[in-house]
């Protein structure tokens with residue numbers, strides 16, 4: 001398989017900024033289908049995605065294909081300058097398939113097979129199902145190969161979004177075969193790697209190993225669980241790869257993407273390398289708190305970019321989402337457009353809304369799109385149209401730029417995430433801590449992002465690894481080079497305390513990072529009642545204090561390591577809590593507690609002092625305005641996005657031109673300040 005360097009800095013490499021919506025011609029009658037393309041063109045669309053759930057239409061009986069509905073839609077849209085991305089429809093296998101082959105159904109931990117009646121009910125471990133997947137993919141690819149308006153594909157749809165752990169008979173066998181390959185047919189090696197001496201878990205043969213079911217009846221072996229999650233990722237990668245291979249061999253000019261990111265898939269592995277770029281679906285209203293929503297959206301986007309680089313958004317929320325248990329807020333005036341700009345600022349190299357018109361039936365009949373059930377164009381359509389006009393200017397400027405990152409937070413490692421889930425101790429997950437730290441820096445207008453430790457760390461001033469217990473020794477040289485070259489590396493408590501099998505290391509923590517950090521952790525503890533047995537860190541410089549939550553560590557420091565913070569209470573009184581060690585031109589900071597807002601506040605002066613010029617992008621600008629920069633060698637694009645509900649004054653603006661001259665509250669430029677009203681956005685282009 002071809003290898004491509006995945007990096008948070010990688011642009012999606014598209015020549016056109018694609019803009020549009022997901023479209024389901026199979027849900028609508030001829031009148032709507034005839035009208036839709038003109039309204040879409042008026043909104044500035046140049047792209048739609050379709051067909052990803054229409055298997056029963058395209059193959060109504062085994063081997064009988066009909067594509068007329070899609071031919072018609074693609075051609076009509078094409079006449080209006082709108083291209084099509086097609087989806088392989090394998091998230092919704094038709095009834096004839098599951099009736100003929102009930103063994104393809106997924107099975108949950110209770111042994112209950114899934115049913116026909118919603119979606120994602122079939123398991124890719126089944127060779128029968130994969131044969132059908134290849135057949136429909138080939139039939140579609142062959143049929144559409146010469147349609148000039150078909151530009152690319154999405155594989156399946158949000159793999160693992162509803163269901164990721166399957167225990168069907170095919171999974172049992174495939175898991176065993178996977179383990180036999182990974183452990184070179186050496187069952188003793190597996191027993192040793194999993195520590196099967198514990199609780200009499202020893203296997204004599206690979207064919208004795210079940211898929212693990214945690215809490216059936218008690219806690220499962222974390223090493224067994226982690227290898228099972230790795231199998232799930234491998235299995236999904238194989239499934240997708242078969243589709244990708246068919247698409248690429250049929251029509252090499254197509255791009256191929258998939259809309260992630262969900263449990264137990266390693267998007268930075270072969271799964272991501274098989275794609276031209278990743279797709280990422282954006283539904284900010286799943287955060288039900290309007291105050292935190294702009295921050296969680298920003299984090300989720302930066303987190304998505306850490307897997308493979310800039311992405312396409314195949315689905316961006318355009319109305320309130322509703323499924324049986326919930327109904328989102330309705331986006332207020334300007335909010336749909338503002339949220340789309342947040343996505344664009346944080347790495348979207350193309351954007352489609354979900355969905356064109358709200359369905360009147362089915363499990364998502366209240367998942368509202370741009371147009372309401374009654375097909376009237378109202379304010380959401382007007383906003384989408386405004387954005388469509390603006391993207392004619394902004395879109396080409398964005399392509400080829402990357403999001404600026406001064407502070408990188410370690411993220412996007414599926415093994416680290418899965419390992420945490422096997423032994424969480426009620427602690428915040430690595431992803432949750434990354435979000436806390438990300439929000440801390442976003443509020444203060446630093447250029448913050450998420451970056452994997454094996455990625456290109458050049459350009460970062462500070463790199464923070466929150467609490468990655470599972471740690472791959474292969475990352476060490478990259479981190480050392482970063483520090484030697486002048487970077488500040490921050491290591492949170494518990495980092496590098498588990499090996500790649502998910503077992504505890506024999507060395508004193510932080511194990512292979514001990515020399516670099518210049519500390520040895522001699523005692524640690526979970527703080528279950530931090531109010532009753534408080535432990536406080538006092539920081540230097542700055543004298544800030546932070547009450548430790550969740551976890552403490554007591555460190556011995558090695559010669560050459562200095563102290564940036566000390567514990568103030570009880571048996572830890574005056575012992576180091578935060579340390580720093582100069583290494584080459586940079587330094588390594590070790591934090592013997594969990595990273596919280598208060599801890600970050602205490603730490604920030606030291607990070608500024610030790611880094612080479614860490615500073616906020618626009619320090620004087622109020623918190624409610626998000627500042628994000630996309631840049632390349634020639635220019636900087638400054639996004640100023642007001643996600644609050646009031647008018648705010650942005651100050652110390654960069655020299656440049658407004659790319660959105662029609663935006664409300666425009667003032668003549670150059671200006672030193674700018675009033676930006678709620679949900680309003682400015683994009684300033686600074687030429688370098």
Ligand code: GAL
Nearest residue numbers: 157158161281315354364367
């Ligand atoms: C996405 C999914 C879509 C639709 C949407 C709204 O996760 O890809 O098919 O279900 O959510 O629920």
